[in-house]
Amino acid sequence: MSELFAMDFFRNAFFASILLGALFGILSFFVVTRKMAFLGAGIAHTAFGGVALGVFFGVNPFWTALIFCVISAIAITKLTRLGKLTPDAGIGIFFAFSMALGALLIKLKKAYTFDLQGYLFGNILAVTSCDLLITGAVLLFFLPFIALFIHRILFMTFDVEVAMSSGVRTEYLDTALFAFLAAIIVISMKIVGIILVSALVVLPASFGLVLTKNFRGVIAWGIIFTLCTMCGGLVLSFFMDTPPGATMVVLGTAAYGISLIVNALK
Amino acid sequence: MTIMHAIELNNVSVRYEFDVVLEDINLTVEEREIVSIVGPNGSGKSTLLKTIMGLKEPFAGTIAVFGMEPEKARRKGSFGYLSQQSNYDSVFPVHAFDVVAMSRYAQCRIVEKLSRKDRSIIETSLARVGMSELAHRSFGSLSGGQKQRVLIARALALEPKILILDEPATGLDVVSQDSFYELLRQLRDEANLTIIMVSHDIGAVSEIVDRLACINRKIHFHGKPSECAPDEMIAKVFGRNIHVVRHDTNCPTCRGE
Numbered sequence: 001m002s003e004l005f006a007m008d009f010f011r012n013a014f015f016a017s018i019l020l021g022a023l024f025g026i027l028s029f030f031v032v033t034r035k036m037a038f039l040g041a042g043i044a045h046t047a048f049g050g051v052a053l054g055v056f057f058g059v060n061p062f063w064t065a066l067i068f069c070v071i072s073a074i075a076i077t078k079l080t081r082l083g084k085l086t087p088d089a090g091i092g093i094f095f096a097f098s099m100a101l102g103a104l105l106i107k108l109k110k111a112y113t114f115d116l117q118g119y120l121f122g123n124i125l126a127v128t129s130c131d132l133l134i135t136g137a138v139l140l141f142f143l144p145f146i147a148l149f150i151h152r153i154l155f156m157t158f159d160v161e162v163a164m165s166s167g168v169r170t171e172y173l174d175t176a177l178f179a180f181l182a183a184i185i186v187i188s189m190k191i192v193g194i195i196l197v198s199a200l201v202v203l204p205a206s207f208g209l210v211l212t213k214n215f216r217g218v219i220a221w222g223i224i225f226t227l228c229t230m231c232g233g234l235v236l237s238f239f240m241d242t243p244p245g246a247t248m249v250v251l252g253t254a255a256y257g258i259s260l261i262v263n264a265l266k
Numbered sequence: 267m268t269i270m271h272a273i274e275l276n277n278v279s280v281r282y283e284f285d286v287v288l289e290d291i292n293l294t295v296e297e298r299e300i301v302s303i304v305g306p307n308g309s310g311k312s313t314l315l316k317t318i319m320g321l322k323e324p325f326a327g328t329i330a331v332f333g334m335e336p337e338k339a340r341r342k343g344s345f346g347y348l349s350q351q352s353n354y355d356s357v358f359p360v361h362a363f364d365v366v367a368m369s370r371y372a373q374c375r376i377v378e379k380l381s382r383k384d385r386s387i388i389e390t391s392l393a394r395v396g397m398s399e400l401a402h403r404s405f406g407s408l409s410g411g412q413k414q415r416v417l418i419a420r421a422l423a424l425e426p427k428i429l430i431l432d433e434p435a436t437g438l439d440v441v442s443q444d445s446f447y448e449l450l451r452q453l454r455d456e457a458n459l460t461i462i463m464v465s466h467d468i469g470a471v472s473e474i475v476d477r478l479a480c481i482n483r484k485i486h487f488h489g490k491p492s493e494c495a496p497d498e499m500i501a502k503v504f505g506r507n508i509h510v511v512r513h514d515t516n517c518p519t520c521r522g523e
């Protein structure tokens with residue numbers, strides 16, 4: 001074990017797992033209780049269009065993806081709030097459009113060969129200190145945001161109209177929450193890939209909800225679950241010589257499945 | 267200086283898309299008044315309540331709540347609102363206590379922290395609707411009527427100046443309804459609350475309300491229940507062929523005796 005941590009790339013991957021574990025453990029709660037699982041996956045796919053934009057215009061794809069996703073997430077929620085569109089239809093349209101846009105742009109920019117494998121599963125073993133820094137910075141903003149506003153976000157999630165009538169600034173909270181959602185997804189996509197991101201937005205809170213019926217417990221279990229699956233999956237992948245991202249998804253889903261079975265037998 | 271009304275609507279009209287659902291509404295409600303809004307389904311009662319709170323923008327007219335814009339009144343926690351919505355997520359992971367606490371957190375400035383006073387307000391509100399024992403039950407596991415009581419407690423816990431109740435009696439049994447109306451009267455007398463509620467049960471509410479507002483897109487009557495020629499009124503608002511069930515609270519069968 002200790003020889004694993006002697007390696008830079010492994011240490012970085014381990015730190016990344018811890019940071020992402022904390023981020024998704026919390027984020028997942030809001031995604032699941034607001035029934036936005038599809039939005040999480042949708043944004044991850046939308047990022048593809050953002051990445052392609054960056055590649056096409058020759059700027060760092062990370063930033064174009066980030067901006068593109070934050071704008072899309074906010075646009076989708078605004079449209080659905082206006083009642084013009086159901087959320088799943090809105091996400092479906094955005095998602096298909098940006099995937100197609102991405103494919104188009106990448107084809108137009110002939111020289112570029114797209115790393116589909118990396119896009120799907122990321123490469124946690126190639127995490128740089130810069131990635132860690134950015135992820136850490138997001139966590140540094142996300143934690144106080146949640147700590148200050150969790151009950152008001154909960155109120156807004158539970159029933160938005162009464163939250164508004166009681167004085168909660170729902171429009172700001174909503175926008176902030178979606179901006180965080182998009183930022184966290186884009187950052188983690190590069191590290192763990194789109195498949196694991198789609199799993200991480202739903203599995204932690206779903207697991208927590210099996211174990212307890214109170215939001216504090218659900219969030220706490222979500223964090224524990226994510227930390228264990230990510231760090232566990234990483235170590236396991238090293239010994240089994242399997243791709244880390246895929247190992248984490250299989251491990252997490254298995255853990256969730258076991259929790260369901262144990263709960264049903266109780 | 268003119269007298270400040272609790273609520274004042276001047277020539278308010280509201281539409282959804284191109285459907286005008288409220289037209290030229292003039293309504294004033296005084297402090298400490300209990301007003302009941304009646305009208306058939308789809309007549310715009312819920313929309314009127316949302317308009318008063320500024321949740322729905324009118325396309326014409328003005329609204330003042332204690333002389334303020336509705337939005338400002340909302341920020342100050344002036345409205346304790348019970349909405350008509352009943353499709354709450356049944357697995358939402360909160361206890362009854364947490365639901366009532368939402369009102370207290372809503373008024374926190376930056377840091378969300380319950381003071382001892384906040385806790386006692388939450389407990390009093392739960393006690394007022396007889397839900398103290400079930401405070402630590404999961405909200406989703408409560409019965410429909412129990413949920414309704416918790417939601418009423420949440421509206422009370424805001425310590426609002428105005429209670430806005432959209433069909434509050436829904437799901438309450440007859441005995442609970444009686445004590446609920448009694449509670450409203452008590453709140454008005456002790457805490458100077460102004461209360462607006464939508465009700466379909468004209469018979470039951472007429473005992474406690476100061477004024478009735480009968481609406482069907484327009485306001486058809488606004489005045490004391492005793493001044494309202496009920497049958498004529500009902501015919502005008504609901505249409506002749508609609509049979510309105512009048513509920514007699516003194517009826518022994520209704521009480522299950």
Ligand SMILES: Nc1ncnc2c1ncn2[C@@H]1O[C@H](COP(=O)(O)OP(=O)(O)OP(=O)(O)O)[C@@H](O)[C@H]1O
Nearest residue numbers: 282283287305306307308309310311312313314350
């Ligand atoms: N979100 C909405 N979008 C479009 N139309 C709406 C919306 N909400 C209400 N309406 C329409 O406005 C009218 C008034 O609705 P409202 O909910 O205010 O009626 P109500 O008097 O509360 O009825 P009920 O007794 O059934 O609760 C109805 O014709 C309804 O179809």
Ligand SMILES: [Mg+2]
Nearest residue numbers: 311312313350
């Ligand atoms: Mg209604």
